[in-house]
Each structure stands twice: as structure tokens, then as C-alpha cells.
Amino acid sequence: MDPAPGSKIPVPPNRSLKILTANQDINKRKRAAPASPSGPDAKKVDNKGSSSPPVFKAQEETWEQISEEKGWSLEDCLNFKLLFKKGKGAMTDKTKMVALSQHIKCLRAAGWHLFSLADQREADRASLLGQLQTEQSEHAASRQQHAAGVQELQIQIGNLKDELCVLRMKAASYIETNGTTGLEAYSGGCQNKVAEGLKESAGLREVGAALQKQVEQGQADLKAAADREHWQAQDLARSKDQVVSLQQQATHLTEQHQRAQTYNAQLQEYNGQLQGEVQASAQAMSRLQAEKNQWCEDMAALRGKVLALESQVQSAQGSAAVAEEARQNASSDAGRLRSELTSLGSERDSLVQDLATCQKEVQQYKEHTGKSLEALEQETSRKAQLQYQNKAQEEINAGLQERLAVAEAGVRQAQSLAEGRAGEAGLLAQQAAELRSQLAEATGKWQEGEVLRRRLHNTIMELKGNIRVFCRVRPLLDSDIGAGPQSLQYPNSGDLMGRALEMSVASTVPGQPPQKHDFAFDRVFAPAVGQAEVFEDISQLVQSALDGYRVCIFAYGQTGSGKTHTMLGSPGDRGMIPRAMDQLFASANAMKEQGWSFEMQASMLEIYNEEYKDLLGKGPPAGKKHQVAHDEDGGTSITFAEALDVSGPEAVATLLRQAMRQRAVGATAMNERSSRSHMVFALRLRGTNANTGIQAHGVLNLIDLAGSERLGKSLACGDRLKETQAINKSLSALGDVIMALANKESHVPYRNSKLTYLLQPCLGGDSKTLMFVNIAPSADAAAESLCSLRFAAKVNACNIGTARSNVK
Numbered sequence: 001m002d003p004a005p006g007s008k009i010p011v012p013p014n015r016s017l018k019i020l021t022a023n024q025d026i027n028k029r030k031r032a033a034p035a036s037p038s039g040p041d042a043k044k045v046d047n048k049g050s051s052s053p054p055v056f057k058a059q060e061e062t063w064e065q066i067s068e069e070k071g072w073s074l075e076d077c078l079n080f081k082l083l084f085k086k087g088k089g090a091m092t093d094k095t096k097m098v099a100l101s102q103h104i105k106c107l108r109a110a111g112w113h114l115f116s117l118a119d120q121r122e123a124d125r126a127s128l129l130g131q132l133q134t135e136q137s138e139h140a141a142s143r144q145q146h147a148a149g150v151q152e153l154q155i156q157i158g159n160l161k162d163e164l165c166v167l168r169m170k171a172a173s174y175i176e177t178n179g180t181t182g183l184e185a186y187s188g189g190c191q192n193k194v195a196e197g198l199k200e201s202a203g204l205r206e207v208g209a210a211l212q213k214q215v216e217q218g219q220a221d222l223k224a225a226a227d228r229e230h231w232q233a234q235d236l237a238r239s240k241d242q243v244v245s246l247q248q249q250a251t252h253l254t255e256q257h258q259r260a261q262t263y264n265a266q267l268q269e270y271n272g273q274l275q276g277e278v279q280a281s282a283q284a285m286s287r288l289q290a291e292k293n294q295w296c297e298d299m300a301a302l303r304g305k306v307l308a309l310e311s312q313v314q315s316a317q318g319s320a321a322v323a324e325e326a327r328q329n330a331s332s333d334a335g336r337l338r339s340e341l342t343s344l345g346s347e348r349d350s351l352v353q354d355l356a357t358c359q360k361e362v363q364q365y366k367e368h369t370g371k372s373l374e375a376l377e378q379e380t381s382r383k384a385q386l387q388y389q390n391k392a393q394e395e396i397n398a399g400l401q402e403r404l405a406v407a408e409a410g411v412r413q414a415q416s417l418a419e420g421r422a423g424e425a426g427l428l429a430q431q432a433a434e435l436r437s438q439l440a441e442a443t444g445k446w447q448e449g450e451v452l453r454r455r456l457h458n459t460i461m462e463l464k465g466n467i468r469v470f471c472r473v474r475p476l477l478d479s480d481i482g483a484g485p486q487s488l489q490y491p492n493s494g495d496l497m498g499r500a501l502e503m504s505v506a507s508t509v510p511g512q513p514p515q516k517h518d519f520a521f522d523r524v525f526a527p528a529v530g531q532a533e534v535f536e537d538i539s540q541l542v543q544s545a546l547d548g549y550r551v552c553i554f555a556y557g558q559t560g561s562g563k564t565h566t567m568l569g570s571p572g573d574r575g576m577i578p579r580a581m582d583q584l585f586a587s588a589n590a591m592k593e594q595g596w597s598f599e600m601q602a603s604m605l606e607i608y609n610e611e612y613k614d615l616l617g618k619g620p621p622a623g624k625k626h627q628v629a630h631d632e633d634g635g636t637s638i639t640f641a642e643a644l645d646v647s648g649p650e651a652v653a654t655l656l657r658q659a660m661r662q663r664a665v666g667a668t669a670m671n672e673r674s675s676r677s678h679m680v681f682a683l684r685l686r687g688t689n690a691n692t693g694i695q696a697h698g699v700l701n702l703i704d705l706a707g708s709e710r711l712g713k714s715l716a717c718g719d720r721l722k723e724t725q726a727i728n729k730s731l732s733a734l735g736d737v738i739m740a741l742a743n744k745e746s747h748v749p750y751r752n753s754k755l756t757y758l759l760q761p762c763l764g765g766d767s768k769t770l771m772f773v774n775i776a777p778s779a780d781a782a783a784e785s786l787c788s789l790r791f792a793a794k795v796n797a798c799n800i801g802t803a804r805s806n807v808k
């Protein structure tokens, strides 16, 4: 595609352009000009450019080729101006560069052509001048010759006239002397001589006339040659002017080309820097991840230590309590024993007093009254009894004293034990407090790291562009064995490892080698790659939904290529949707520590034959239809459709099972249980951080698209034909929307299908979109695989803007 005439070459914005002065001199260029019109610096251009706009030629063309190909005259070429559209639909810098280089090549070819014309004219002029000079000298020689001949002739005529006079005189004297006799004969002879002389004179005149004619012819030739020379000089001057203006134009274009190359180099450098930043960010992220893991391990170890110490503290506190209880028991025993001892002491004192009184009384009795021996004996036995009682009492007292001493020793022991335990408990409590503060510090660091990691991830995703394409090739199934495998190669080293796919397709022309098609995507998963590894690559994207991003992941591919397997999987080999739910709920739980709480609502819609169908509810009342509406914040509401609160992955799994039962499943010639509808699983996340007041509203759309097979191949008819047409319409509308976004067109045709209208907020530039292109590896699916890969390559080449998180 040539750029429109009259275009201006745009200067890239915000770029300082160096004006190059080298190699701009026309004379230098002239000196460097080769015999061949392709020029000395004509470079071979790789013919790998896209089919539109301009296609590179493998070799520079001559002006004749260009003129024949484009139907251009030199003036057409000189007057041609490049026009590039601005704004929406503008060409990329690369495309402009290609157009510019191509036009410069045309101008260069025209310049070389004009140079060669000028050289040719110069050579013609020189040869004409040479010819003219030869002719002039020939003419001058012949003029001289002619003049000499004329002179000789005139001398001869004069001689003849003299002779005639002499003869006339002789004749007169003869007549005078001899009369006229014999004169006639002599006169006849003389006349004959005169006639001969006249004849000779006429001949000489003819020669003179011929010579005169030759002279005139020579003069006319000379004039014509002079005219021709003048005309050629004018022509040459005009050509030189043209050459100069062409050279100026070529110089100007070369300058612009060089500026564009400089700009391109700057862009490449910038791109390199960005890639460096991406790598540095990725490294920082992996470092952070490693630190985070280390922190997690440290935290787990600390938690273990804290738990062990806490249990030690608890057991120490338990034994301290037991010791305290024993101490209290012992001290209450001691108190009781002391009071018993005191009461026994007072009893003994009273007995001692009684004894003393008795002894006194006996003494008094003996001394003063002299009472009977019997009374004395009674008194004595009473005294002995009292003494015995006193002794028993003293023994009891001693026993009590001993018990008291034992109890006091027990109390002292319990007290020292309690003091020891209390010290230990204090130490342990101190250790526990230290560990708690370490834990809090580590948790803080981990949280900071987590925030940084997520910010880095989002930056990386933004740098990578917000639409990404992963290609997944499923393994050969038993049912594919008959058809055999396609020829697919995956580079296993270098830059493209894990990112590229080479497909060889047998040529339709017998004897021709197979055609090779190379594709590169963000990731390519070979058949052996399992669900866990695939999920690892999308887990960060899924995580973004918690950070308030709108995320859309969809699986595209022909029937039976593995879309449902990738998105849903099976109970033993779970796909992206259940794994995403596990991760989201686990992360939401972990984020509680940072003050986050999340509410999540799930909805599941099917788009079948260009009609919405709610897979979780009862559907709209009779005569009504589901209507989709989008608000300014990018929120989507669907009338009569259920959006259910979900609190964990199990709840989502139950809803998924319920939805799957309702999903329309039909039979086609290609896949017995082929899904004939698009299934859209949407999870709305509303997060609030109680500490910071931040709110994050994210959406995760996970979509299992219907098969993209072509009508002819699916052998569809009747209802199946209608289904296939509806599917193809919506898939082609999806492609149109992506292309319109990529081309920054003013109108994006979201309303052309129910699928694109539903996904409008998730496709419209500020969301994160990932497309899985699923490939069936059997040979009979090769044509469909090629179509899918080409579509995916177009999507991969798109940059639909920068994702924004919906955080308040």
C-alpha cells in the first residue's frame, strides 16, 4: 500500500532529531555514482515485512522497473509526496520508515536514471561537437578549394576573353588583308574553340554552382548543428536543474530517512531500556519473592518458637499456680497448727498453773492443816496424772512443733519454687514479647514486600502491554491417532524458547517442499505442559483482580482443541477457573492481616445463538430478555440474572457444577460433546481496607469461547448451521473489536455481537486481557490451527492501551 500523495513525513513527537551532514554533497554522490543505476550503497532489504503496508523488494529496482511497475514518469516521481494519516488509524513508525525508505529508493533510482541521461546527453553533445568541427573544417577546405576553382575559372575565362580579343583582332586584320575568304572556316574553327571554351566554362560554372550549393548546404548543416547544440545545451541545463532538484529532494529525504533511522535507533534503545527495566523489575520481583519466602520461613520458625515458649510459659504458670496453691495450703496448715499450738500452750500453761496451785495447796495442806494421807495421796495421784497429762501434752506439742517446722520448711520451699518459677515465667514472657515484636516486624516487612511485589507486577504487566496471548497445544488423543500429528516444532534454546512455534504445512503443489509458518507469542505451551505450570503463568494476572483491575482471560480455538480443558479442566486435572478461585480466596484470606476484607459475587452467563442465558438463575419472565448495561465506572449489570455471594472455592465449585448442567451442549461432526455456546464466568471483587480506607473494585472474567471451526469443515446443517453462524459472527466481531482498539479507531464496534457488548469494559483498553489460543495437534486440524494461529498473531501484535486499577 503506497502512502497517499501529498503526505508529509511526520517527525516523531518529543524527540530531538540530529541533522546529519555527512554524505549530503551532491558532487560526492556523483563521484560515488556507479555504472549501475542501483547505486553503490543500495542495500538488500529483507523481504520479511508485513504484506501491507509496503512490501520490501529483495533488491533495489532500476528506474525502468519502477516506472513500468508504477506507471510513473519522472515528473510523477518528483511530484509525488508522502502523506501519512495522523491520529486514529495512523501508520506505525516502522511502517512509515518502510514507506519512506521505499520512496527514497524510487527517488534514488530516478536520480541515477537522470544522471545516466545527463551523461549520455553530454557524450552526444561532445560527439556532435566533434562531428561539427570536422564538418566545419571539411567545409572550410572545400570552400577554399571552391574559391581556388572559381579563381582559376575566372583566370581561364579572362584568358579566353583575351584569346577572343586577340582572335577578334587577328580576324579583323586578316579580313583587312585577305578579305573574308577562308575566314569562315577559320571562324568556324574559332567558334568551335569558343563553343568548347564556353562549354568548358559552363561545366566550370556548374562545378562552381555545385560547390556553391555544397557551401550553402554546409552552412545550413552548420546552422542546424549550432541549433542542435543550442537545444542540447538547453536540454542539458534543464536536465542539470532537474538533477540538482532531484538531488536536493533525495538529500532531504535521505536526511529524513537518517532522522527516522536515528529516531528508530532511539526507540530501539528506549525499548532496550524498557526491556532492561522489565528484566530488572522481574529480578527485583524474584528477589522480593525469595525474601518473602525467607520471611515466611522465618515467620513460621518464629511462630513455632513463640508457640513453644507460650506452652512453656503456660506450663510454668501452671506449676507456679500449683506451687502457690501448695504454699497457700502449707501456710494455712501452718496457721492452723500455730493456733493449735498456741491453744495447747495456753492449755499447758493452765495445767502448769493448776499443778503449781495443787503443789501449793498440798504444801499448804501439809504445812497448815495436816490433812489425811489419803487426801494427800489423792492429791499426789492427781498431781501425777496432771504431770502425765502435761508430759503427753508436751509430746503433742513437740509433735506439733515438728509438723510446724516441716510445714514452714514446705512453705519456704514452695515460696522459693514459686519465686524461681515466677522468674522463669518473667524471662519467658520477655522472650515471648521479643519474639512477638520480631514477628510483627517480619510481618510488616512481608506486607511491605507484598505491596512492592504487586506494584512491580502491575508495572511489568503495564510495560508488557495489556493484551497478551498464550498458545497451548493439547496432546494427541486416541481419536487423533488415525489422522496422525501435525508438524509442530518448539525452539528449545535461545530467546524464543517457550515463546515460539513453527508449523510446517504440506504444499498443495505436488513435489514442492512443505511451507513453514513461524509464530511467536507471550508463551507457548507444548502438549506436555500441565495445568499447574500453565496456571503459574497466569497467577499474577489473576492476582491483579484483587488489586482492583478488570481482568479478562478467554480461550479461543477450534472445537476439540482444549479450551474447556484449559479453563475448567476435570476434577482430577483442574483448569484455570478452579485454580484461580483457590488462589483468590487464599490471597484474600492472607490480606486480612493487612486490614483487607473482600466481598465476592459470582455470575455465569452463556451466549447461545446471540442470546444471553443466565446459568445460575431461572431466567427472565416470559416475554422478557436479559439486558446488559454498563455504568461509567465500568460496572456491568444484567437484568434478571443472578450474581451470588461466594465465600470460598467450594461455593464457586458448586455453582460451576450447577452451571455446567445447564450449559447447552450439542453434537457436531467434530466433537461429540462440543460446546456450542460461549460461557462467561464473572467474579466481582469488592475489597475494603479498614486500616487505610482504600477500596478496590476488580473483576475477573474467565471465558470459554465456542469452537471457531469453519462452516465447511463442521458439516453443520439445520440448527447446527445456525449455531455455527452465530458463533462465527461473534468471534469475528471479537476480532474486529480488538483490531479497532489496536488501530485506535474512533468507533469500536462493541455492539456487533452480544459477546463483545458484554465484555466491553474488559476489552476497552484499561483492563488486562489474556487470550489462550488452543491448538489441536492432529494433521486433519492443520488448516484450522493455521487460521487460529494467524488470528492470535494479529491479536498479539495489538497494544490496546494501559490497564488501570479501580482503586478509591
Ligand SMILES: Nc1ncnc2c1ncn2[C@@H]1O[C@H](COP(=O)(O)OP(=O)(O)OP(=O)(O)O)[C@@H](O)[C@H]1O
Pocket: 473, 474, 475, 477, 527, 557, 558, 559, 560, 561, 562, 563, 564, 565, 566, 671, 673, 674, 675, 676, 705, 706, 707, 708, 774
Ligand atoms: N492439555 C490437555 N491434556 C490432556 N487432554 C486434553 C488437553 N486439552 C484437551 N484435552 C482433551 O481433549 C478433548 C477436547 O477438549 P475440550 O473439550 O476441552 O475442547 P474444546 O476446545 O473445549 O471443545 P469445544 O469447542 O467443543 O468446547 C477432551 O477430551 C479433553 O480432555
